Amino acid sequence: MNTETLGILKKLVEAPSVSGFENTARKIVADFMREKDLEVKVDVLGNVIGSAGQGDLKIMIAAHLDIVGxxxxxxxxxxxxxxxxxxxxxxxxxxxxxxxxxxxxxxxxxxxxxxxxxxxxxxxxxxxxxxxxxxxxxxxxxxxxxxxxxxxxxxxxPPLILRKLVGDRVLGVGLDDKAGVASMLKILDYINCQELPLKLYIVATSQEELGLRGATVAAYRIKPHIGIAIDVTHGLQHGVDARKVGGIKLGKGPVIGIGPNFHPKIVETLEEAAKKAEIPYQLEPIFGSSGTDAAVIQLSREGVATGLVSIPLKYMHSFGEIASLNDIENTAKLLAQFIKLVAANTQEYCFE
Known part of the structure; x- marks a missing residue:
C-alpha cells in the first residue's frame, strides 16, 4: 500500500468542497502543485490549473475537485x-x-x-x-x-472522514472525485514535467456536479490537443448484478472508456500505456456522452481528442464510498506512461 497516496487522499477528503464552495480544497491542491514546481493559476470559476513543459502539443488532464452536498x-x-x-x-x-x-x-x-x-x-x-x-x-x-x-x-x-478498511480499500465521502484528484496529483511523481517536449496541464476542475462547468471553461482557456478526464465509475457491489456495471471490479485496475465520447487513437494509446507499464486495466463501453468532464472537453472549440480513465467505486453519491488505493495508484502510473508515449511522438497526436 502506498502511504503517500493515502496521505494525499486523506487531506483532500477532509477538505470541504461542496460544488461551488471548493476554496479550502483548492488551496491544498494549488500548494501541492507549487511544491512540484508547476506554474499555478486559479481561474474565475475556481479551477486550479497547473502547467509545465515546453512544446506546441497540449495535454489537459482533469479531475473534479467538488463533491455532492x-x-x-x-x-x-x-x-x-x-x-x-x-x-x-x-x-x-x-x-x-x-x-x-x-x-x-x-x-x-x-x-x-x-x-x-x-x-x-x-x-x-x-x-x-x-x-x-x-x-x-x-x-x-x-x-x-x-x-x-x-x-x-x-x-x-456529510462528515469529511477517510477510513482504512481491509487490504487496500478505503472508505470515505466524496471519493467521487477526490480519488481522481489524488491520482492526478500522483502522476507528478512518475514524470519529469519540466523536461517534457509538450505542454502539460493538470486541472482540478470545479462544479462538475452542477453540470461540468469548470471543465467547460478550463478547456476553452487551455485549447488542448488531448484531454483526459479522471473520474470514478460504478464497481461491482452488494445487490447489483455484474451486468449492470459491466463486470467492473475494485482492485482490478483503472477503467478505460470506449465509445463516441473518446478518440480511438487516445483509447489505443491508453491501452498501450497500461500494457507497457504492466498495469491491470478494465474497459467500459459508453455508447454516448460519458457525463464526465470528458464530455465537455471533447466539444470545446474545434474539438479535442478525448479519453476517460475511471477509478472503480462502490456506493457512489452516498455517505460512505469505497475505493481501492491500488486502483488510484495504478491510474496515476497509467497516465504517466500515456504522457511518456505521447511525448515520444508528439507529431502523431496534434490532430490538426
Whole structure:
C-alpha cells in the first residue's frame, strides 16, 4: 500500500468542497502543485490549473475537485434548518450526521429522523422527501442558529472522514472525485514535467456536479490537443448484478472508456500505456456522452481528442464510498506512461 497516496487522499477528503464552495480544497491542491514546481493559476470559476513543459502539443488532464452536498434554504423559528440536496438520493440522507461549513467554523448536526416508535407502519415503507427533512443542530431558535454563522446558502456536507478498511480499500465521502484528484496529483511523481517536449496541464476542475462547468471553461482557456478526464465509475457491489456495471471490479485496475465520447487513437494509446507499464486495466463501453468532464472537453472549440480513465467505486453519491488505493495508484502510473508515449511522438497526436 502506498502511504503517500493515502496521505494525499486523506487531506483532500477532509477538505470541504461542496460544488461551488471548493476554496479550502483548492488551496491544498494549488500548494501541492507549487511544491512540484508547476506554474499555478486559479481561474474565475475556481479551477486550479497547473502547467509545465515546453512544446506546441497540449495535454489537459482533469479531475473534479467538488463533491455532492447540500445547502441551507431556510431557518425555522424553532431552530430547525431546511436544506436542498444536490446529488444525494433521499434514501441515504434521512437520519445522517452532517456538517455545516460557516465562516466561523464547522457546525455539526443530524438530519432529524422520527423514531420508529412514533411512526405509522405506512410511513416506514417509503422514503422521506428532502423537502420534508430538517437538520437539528441542538438550537431552539433562529437567533441561536444565525449566531453560529449559519444562513441561507451555507454549504453542508456529510462528515469529511477517510477510513482504512481491509487490504487496500478505503472508505470515505466524496471519493467521487477526490480519488481522481489524488491520482492526478500522483502522476507528478512518475514524470519529469519540466523536461517534457509538450505542454502539460493538470486541472482540478470545479462544479462538475452542477453540470461540468469548470471543465467547460478550463478547456476553452487551455485549447488542448488531448484531454483526459479522471473520474470514478460504478464497481461491482452488494445487490447489483455484474451486468449492470459491466463486470467492473475494485482492485482490478483503472477503467478505460470506449465509445463516441473518446478518440480511438487516445483509447489505443491508453491501452498501450497500461500494457507497457504492466498495469491491470478494465474497459467500459459508453455508447454516448460519458457525463464526465470528458464530455465537455471533447466539444470545446474545434474539438479535442478525448479519453476517460475511471477509478472503480462502490456506493457512489452516498455517505460512505469505497475505493481501492491500488486502483488510484495504478491510474496515476497509467497516465504517466500515456504522457511518456505521447511525448515520444508528439507529431502523431496534434490532430490538426
Amino acid at each position: 447540500f445547502m441551507v434554504t431556510y431557518i425555522e423559528d424553532n431552530g430547525y434548518i431546511r436544506f436542498a440536496s444536490r446529488g444525494f438520493d433521499a434514501r441515504v440522507v434521512y437520519g445522517q450526521h452532517v456538517v455545516l461549513h460557516t465562516p466561523k467554523g464547522r457546525v455539526y448536526g443530524v438530519v432529524a429522523a422520527k423514531a420508529a416508535h412514533l411512526t405509522r407502519p405506512d410511513e416506514r415503507e417509503k422514503a422521506v422527501k428532502i423537502e420534508d427533512m430538517a437538520i437539528d443542530i441542538g438550537a431552539e431558535s433562529r437567533k441561536e442558529v444565525e449566531e453560529l454563522g449559519i444562513k441561507p446558502g451555507t454549504p453542508i456536507s
